[in-house]
Amino acid sequence: xxxxxxxRPEQFDRDEMTVTEMLDIKxxxxxxxxxxxxxKLIKRDDYDKAVIRNGDDVQMWYLMSGG
Amino acid sequence: MKFNEIKxxxxxxxxxxxxxxxxxxxxxxxxxxxxxxxxxxxxxxxVESSNLNRQYYFADQTGMKKTEALKDNLNRINPGLxxxxxxxxxxxxxxxxxxxxxxxxxxxxxSCQMKEMLAETVMCTWPQRPLVMGSGLAxxxxxxxxxxxxxxxxxxxxxxxxxxxxxxxxxxxxxVGIVANMQANAVVEILMKSKNHxxxx
Numbered sequence: 001x002x003x004x005x006x007x008r009p010e011q012f013d014r015d016e017m018t019v020t021e022m023l024d025i026k027x028x029x030x031x032x033x034x035x036x037x038x039x040k041l042i043k044r045d046d047y048d049k050a051v052i053r054n055g056d057d058v059q060m061w062y063l064m065s066g067g
Numbered sequence: 068m069k070f071n072e073i074k075x076x077x078x079x080x081x082x083x084x085x086x087x088x089x090x091x092x093x094x095x096x097x098x099x100x101x102x103x104x105x106x107x108x109x110x111x112x113x114v115e116s117s118n119l120n121r122q123y124y125f126a127d128q129t130g131m132k133k134t135e136a137l138k139d140n141l142n143r144i145n146p147g148l149x150x151x152x153x154x155x156x157x158x159x160x161x162x163x164x165x166x167x168x169x170x171x172x173x174x175x176x177x178s179c180q181m182k183e184m185l186a187e188t189v190m191c192t193w194p195q196r197p198l199v200m201g202s203g204l205a206x207x208x209x210x211x212x213x214x215x216x217x218x219x220x221x222x223x224x225x226x227x228x229x230x231x232x233x234x235x236x237x238x239x240x241x242x243v244g245i246v247a248n249m250q251a252n253a254v255v256e257i258l259m260k261s262k263n264h265x266x267x268x
Contacts, residue, residue: 006218032179034186039219041190044183059218063179063186064203066232067090067243 001054006061015054019047022058032063068262073255074102076262081105082254083169085157085185087133088112089238090201091175092123093247094254095137099145101255106141109153109165110134121240157181159188171257173250174200177232195221199253203227204246205236213245215253223257225249 001012005026012025019035019042022028035042035050036059042050052058082103084091087110095106110133114124128136134152141150153165162185166172174185182200189198203226204213212227226246232238 032183034183036190036219039194041187043187061200061216061218061224062202062228063182063200064205064226064228064231065177065179066203066205066230066238067086067088067175067177067201 001052003052003055004057006059016051019050019052022052023047028060030062032065033060034063035060073259073262077102077255077258078104080170080258081107081168083107083166083172084109084175085162085166085172086110086175086177086181087122087137088118088175088177089121089240089243090204090247090250091173092133092137092140093121093244094173094175094251095141096123096144097248097251098254099141099148101251102145103148103254103258105149105151107151107153107166107169108134108137109155109157110137111154111156121238121243157185159184162188163192169196171197171199171254173254174198175247175250177238179231190222197221197223197254197257199223199225199250199257201225201246201250203230204242205230205232205238207239207241210242210245213242213249215249223250223253225253 003010038057082098084095087108112133114128114131114133114136116129124136132154134154138150138152172189174182176182202224216224
């Protein structure tokens with residue numbers, strides 16, 4: 001499957017995956033983040049359920065303490 | 068475009084600022100100087116001496132509520148600015164009420180849990196409302212790693228998205244001030260888009 005992750009094309013060797021699976025595959029380990037699929041916010045509790053499909057636009061950004 | 072034209076356009080808008088610490092106080096000052104019409108600012112903290120290394124307060128304001136101290140400072144800079152302050156801890160319950168009539172919202176919290184809560188609340192309540200976040204500003208140096216990232220049409224992240232404050236990597240005036248001013252700059256840019264659009268039509 002091909003998706004866009006933060007505006008860059010990415011290819012994964014599967015037909016679909018959950019957000020949790022994508023984070024594992026990409027080894028994104030830092031916990032505080034926001035994820036959106038096609039502009040829709042995915043809350044942390046839904047990472048195991050939310051499915052990313054071919055052609056999806058995935059946006060992710062990290063929340064660092066400090067201000 | 069002349070500054071007066073910019074200022075007159077910005078005077079129509081209300082900007083919500085969530086948090087009045089290093090990001091919020093400095094961002095508010097930049098917006099006040101730019102001529103934004105109205106600010107809605109919420110924070111529940113008081114000014115402490117440890118804040119003075121980066122936040123827009125003065126030593127003689129120690130012990131004051133941040134909202135009151137910031138209101139005073141902003142009034143001294145721009146007496147024409149309308150300021151609404153809320154001495155309250157922001158939550159998913161009060162954010163939709165406090166910021167309901169804001170044209171754009173600036174996330175200016177210290178803790179990443181609060182950043183997450185605000186981002187989720189704003190995006191769920193007003194999916195189309197512009198949100199400017201700060202993320203990653205600890206320590207000093209590495210100026211070129213501080214950047215603005217635009218996500219979709221309405222979301223802007225300012226900072227390096229990498230550094231997290233700690234005892235060994237404290238928040239300091241230069242980098243916090245840069246990110247706070249990047250946030251203010253993003254606000255001005257977004258609000259000026261409608262002016263540029265009006266001028267063309």
